Amino acid sequence: xxxxxxxxxxxxxxxxxxxxxxxxxxxxxxxxxxxxxxxxxxxxxxxxxxxxxxxxxxxxxxxxxxxxxxxxxxxxxxxxxxxxxxxxxxxxxxxxxxxxxxxxxxxxxxxxxxxxxxxxxxxxxxxxxxxxxxxxxxxxxxxxxxxxxxxxxxxxxxxxxxxxxxxxxxxxxxxxxxxxxxxxxxxxxxxxxxxxxxxxxxxxxxxxxxxxxxxxxxxxxxxxxxxxxxxxxxxxxxxxxxxxxxxxxxxxxxxxxxxxxxxxxxxxxxxxxxxxxxxxxxxxxxxxxxxxxxxxxxxxxxxxxxxxxxxxxxxxxxxxxxxxxxxxxxxxxxxxxxxxxxxxxxxxxxxxxxxxxxxxxxxxxxxxxxxxxxxxxxxxxxxxxxxxxxxxxxxxxxxxxxxxxxxxxxxxxxxxxxxxxxxxxxxxxxxxxxxxxxxxxxxxxxxxxxxxxxxxxxxxxxxxxxxxxxxxxxxxxxxxxxxxxxxxxxxxxxxxxxxxxxxxxxxxxxxxxxxxxxxxxxxxxxxxxxxxxxxxxxxxxxxxxxxxxxxxxxxxxxxxxxxxxxxxxxxxxxxxxxxxxxxxxxxxxxxxxxxxxxxxxxxxxxxxxxxxxxxxxxxxxxxxxxxxxxxxxxxxxxxxxxxxxxxxxxxxxxxxxxxxxxxxxxxxx
Amino acid sequence: xxxxxxxxxxxxxxxxxxxxxxxxxxxxxxxxxxxxxxxxxxxxxxxxxxxxxxxxxxxxxxxxxxxxxxxxxxxxxxxxxxxxxxxxxxxxxxxxxxxxxxxxxxxxxxxxxxxxxxxxxxxxxxxxxxxxxxxxxxxxxxxxxxxxxxxxxxxxxxxxxxxxxxxxxxxxxxxxxxxxxxxxxxxxxxxxxxxxxxx
Numbered sequence: 001x002x003x004x005x006x007x008x009x010x011x012x013x014x015x016x017x018x019x020x021x022x023x024x025x026x027x028x029x030x031x032x033x034x035x036x037x038x039x040x041x042x043x044x045x046x047x048x049x050x051x052x053x054x055x056x057x058x059x060x061x062x063x064x065x066x067x068x069x070x071x072x073x074x075x076x077x078x079x080x081x082x083x084x085x086x087x088x089x090x091x092x093x094x095x096x097x098x099x100x101x102x103x104x105x106x107x108x109x110x111x112x113x114x115x116x117x118x119x120x121x122x123x124x125x126x127x128x129x130x131x132x133x134x135x136x137x138x139x140x141x142x143x144x145x146x147x148x149x150x151x152x153x154x155x156x157x158x159x160x161x162x163x164x165x166x167x168x169x170x171x172x173x174x175x176x177x178x179x180x181x182x183x184x185x186x187x188x189x190x191x192x193x194x195x196x197x198x199x200x201x202x203x204x205x206x207x208x209x210x211x212x213x214x215x216x217x218x219x220x221x222x223x224x225x226x227x228x229x230x231x232x233x234x235x236x237x238x239x240x241x242x243x244x245x246x247x248x249x250x251x252x253x254x255x256x257x258x259x260x261x262x263x264x265x266x267x268x269x270x271x272x273x274x275x276x277x278x279x280x281x282x283x284x285x286x287x288x289x290x291x292x293x294x295x296x297x298x299x300x301x302x303x304x305x306x307x308x309x310x311x312x313x314x315x316x317x318x319x320x321x322x323x324x325x326x327x328x329x330x331x332x333x334x335x336x337x338x339x340x341x342x343x344x345x346x347x348x349x350x351x352x353x354x355x356x357x358x359x360x361x362x363x364x365x366x367x368x369x370x371x372x373x374x375x376x377x378x379x380x381x382x383x384x385x386x387x388x389x390x391x392x393x394x395x396x397x398x399x400x401x402x403x404x405x406x407x408x409x410x411x412x413x414x415x416x417x418x419x420x421x422x423x424x425x426x427x428x429x430x431x432x433x434x435x436x437x438x439x440x441x442x443x444x445x446x447x448x449x450x451x452x453x454x455x456x457x458x459x460x461x462x463x464x465x466x467x468x469x470x471x472x473x474x475x476x477x478x479x480x481x482x483x484x485x486x487x488x489x490x491x492x493x494x495x496x497x498x499x500x501x502x503x504x505x506x507x508x509x510x511x512x513x514x515x516x517x518x519x520x521x522x523x524x525x526x527x528x529x530x531x532x533x534x535x536x537x538x539x540x541x542x543x544x545x546x547x548x549x550x551x552x553x554x555x556x557x558x559x560x561x562x563x564x565x566x567x568x569x570x571x572x573x574x575x576x577x578x579x580x581x582x583x584x585x586x587x588x589x590x591x592x593x594x595x596x597x598x599x600x601x602x603x604x605x606x607x608x609x610x611x612x613x614x615x616x617x618x619x620x621x622x623x624x625x626x627x628x629x630x631x632x633x634x635x636x637x638x639x640x641x642x643x644x645x646x647x648x649x650x651x652x653x654x655x656x657x658x659x660x661x662x663x664x665x666x667x668x669x
Numbered sequence: 670x671x672x673x674x675x676x677x678x679x680x681x682x683x684x685x686x687x688x689x690x691x692x693x694x695x696x697x698x699x700x701x702x703x704x705x706x707x708x709x710x711x712x713x714x715x716x717x718x719x720x721x722x723x724x725x726x727x728x729x730x731x732x733x734x735x736x737x738x739x740x741x742x743x744x745x746x747x748x749x750x751x752x753x754x755x756x757x758x759x760x761x762x763x764x765x766x767x768x769x770x771x772x773x774x775x776x777x778x779x780x781x782x783x784x785x786x787x788x789x790x791x792x793x794x795x796x797x798x799x800x801x802x803x804x805x806x807x808x809x810x811x812x813x814x815x816x817x818x819x820x821x822x823x824x825x826x827x828x829x830x831x832x833x834x835x836x837x838x839x840x841x842x843x844x845x846x847x848x849x850x851x852x853x854x855x856x857x858x859x860x861x862x863x864x865x866x867x868x
Contacts, residue, residue, distance in 0.1 A: 219687040256805075631819065
């Protein structure tokens with residue numbers, strides 16, 4: 001009885017000892033964790049990690065933690081790719097491949113969930129945290145503690161998803177877990193429950209982060225930065241975060257209803273007793289379609305920053321750029337039905353959504369032309385961020401065009417759920433979102449870490465990635481048109497096989513690209529003294545984040561800048577205001593008000609993770625402990641009034657002086 | 670470049686406005702959460718032939734009317750509490766808060782008894798989609814009210830410690846927004862679920 005209350009459905013049978021792949025991955029993970037813990041203990045860094053990172057409410061550090069989370073999960077998402085591509089390359093005709101179907105199904109589900117929720121979203125929030133407050137001249141986000149909570153909830157969600165690898169299984173339903181397959185009577189295991197609760201926990205984190213950044217952009221801009229003087233990245237972030245605030249509650253509801261179906265025997269999405277399967281599919285895409293725009297809009301913002309900086313020219317058509325983003329934001333809410341034209345909603349409904357979808361191509365086209373016109377007659381520097389942008393133009397244009405093709409309902413009936421679709425969305429998500437985030441990562445890396453990334457290895461990584469992308473996905477378009485459906489672990493017709501072998505080779509090229517990126521990180525760290533960004537402005541930037549030291553001091557801006565034009569830093573540099581910054585000894589500094597670090601965010605997230613795990617396995621006692629833990633932590637934190645402190649003016653002066661000295665030395669050189 | 674440097678008090682006020690703005694944003698997201706649940710309720714109740722029993726045969730509107738009155742009254746007592754807070758009459762504020770708590774708790778008590786009664790009569794959440802959406806929508810509102818009750822309780826305990834400080838005043842503002850918001854949601858629940866459902 002007690003064991004039932006404590007462990008619920010969980011028994012030792014849930015751990016797949018018999019599967020060598022899973023146990024291998026498990027042993028590998030455990031070894032890494034033990035190694036990390038060992039080195040932290042040996043070097044006595046526990047206090048440092050707890051005080052400076054886990055408890056940190058500093059947006060710059062939270063950004064770096066998002067980066068690390070995204071990177072680790074990326075490795076897991078990419079190992080799923082290796083498994084899937086190699087399986088499909090061999091599993092033709094007689095050969096059944098090496099992965100049983102039920103395992104293959106979990107792998108493609110995990111791949112989608114991890115890449116969207118635990119790679120792309122954290123990477124986006126990493127870049128937002130690192131760059132956005134600096135771009136608007138703020139000292140932090142609006143709610144630093146909430147920011148920490150958001151990160152740790154995302155982390156807890158990711159860990160819950162990882163736990164499913166070893167304890168129990170993950171959903172085998174595809175990344176959106178459509179019912180009735182995800183209902184209890186077709187998926188009796190805990191896979192879908194892992195799916196639901198890891199996304200619920202991470203989703204709350206995302207929603208809170210969305211609120212935080214909207215408030216930051218609305219309330220924390222430097223004096224003089226009116227709406228139409230905000231950098232385009234800030235605009236794109238604002239629109240993406242508004243989408244987060246509008247779309248994520250729908251995801252919360254949808255997953256909660258599915259959970260109620262599974263746990264309480266309710267009938268929202270069952271195919272009897274009045275349940276409505278299509279209701280789920282509508283709801284999930286009312287969240288899901290905006291979600292892809294949540295990912296791509298900040299990438300558009302990054303392209304705008306990078307193109308202007310590396311063309312050394314003002315962004316062409318700023319106003320149209322802003323309006324294009326705003327229109328895309330609106331349109332992203334009226335196209336969700338194009339994900340299921342085959343539902344049978346009727347020609348009138350399908351035409352409406354088909355046309356609405358095609359209309360999105362117009363503002364997007366405006367943006368692409370604006371970027372091209374920015375480059376026109378610019379003095380282009382082909383540094384790695386710019387390379388990614390150029391690769392984006394061609395790749396995204398192709399992905400956009402196949403998207404418009406599929407927006408035509410009769411065409412969609414042919415290619416629905418085929419590899420053509422898979423090729424299309426990878427085309428826009430890799431070619432748009434990922435290339436954009438890579439550009440942003442390289443671009444803002446010096447601001448976060450104080451040194452640039454090694455350029456040459458970055459260029460090689462770029463080459464392998466882009467070529468690998470085309471080799472991997474163009475064959476999928478071809479066989480998708482020929483009728484090869486997605487999510488097959490095996491196919492009878494061996495005529496498809498050559499294409500899938502080519503696709504696997506493409507994936508191998510991408511993998512080399514990723515290894516080169518890791519090498520790039522390693523080389524950059526090794527030569528960090530040489531690559532050091534002394535000036536704080538390594539790219540001859542245009543916006544405020546480049547006006548301060550790299551990495552940014554704890555308080556960001558010693559004196560809050562005042563803004564009276566777009567590209568304020570560029571204007572300052574043209575007017576020679578930046579040349580010979582005012583000597584700190586001649587400036588009057590004030591003490592700076594800062595939030596104190598707190599581990600509450602991490603503690604709440606740990607309890608949330610426990611609650612999620614307990615809900616997956618129907619454990620009563622741990623579930624209650626988790627919930628009470630969350631409530632107790634929130635209430636206990638509310639009694640602490642000592643939440644802020646001041647950095648005194650003298651410390652600020654000394655920090656600024658040190659930066660000025662470094663700056664002067666490098667000018668002499 | 671001369672930045673605007675604020676003194677401490679201005680900073681606190683500036684922070685307060687920002688914080689309340691953020692709370693409004695939260696309320697907005699909660700609105701969407703309830704909107705989705707209402708949409709689900711309407712889809713599952715009006716688009717199809719009803720499958721089995723519906724709320725109409727079981728509901729007791731007079732109980733629901735009492736619930737409505739209790740919640741509205743609790744809103745009034747909350748406003749009295751916050752008025753007393755403004756005048757730094759802490760004890761009075763606490764008493765009104767306690768009354769708010771009692772009214773809210775009675776609301777929850779009646780709601781839970783109603784749920785038990787319905788389930789007992791055969792209108793359980795797992796009999797059909799209609800019942801599922803009814804219990805989920807009303808239950809989500811009830812869950813929100815319960816969280817609000819917990820919050821009221823911790824404010825009653827907190828006021829003697831932190832007095833009428835900035836932080837307490839700010840929390841009272843949030844709580845007021847939250848409590849009002851739940852009232853407004855209840856008006857929709859009362860109209861759409863109970864009045865329209867009983868027709």
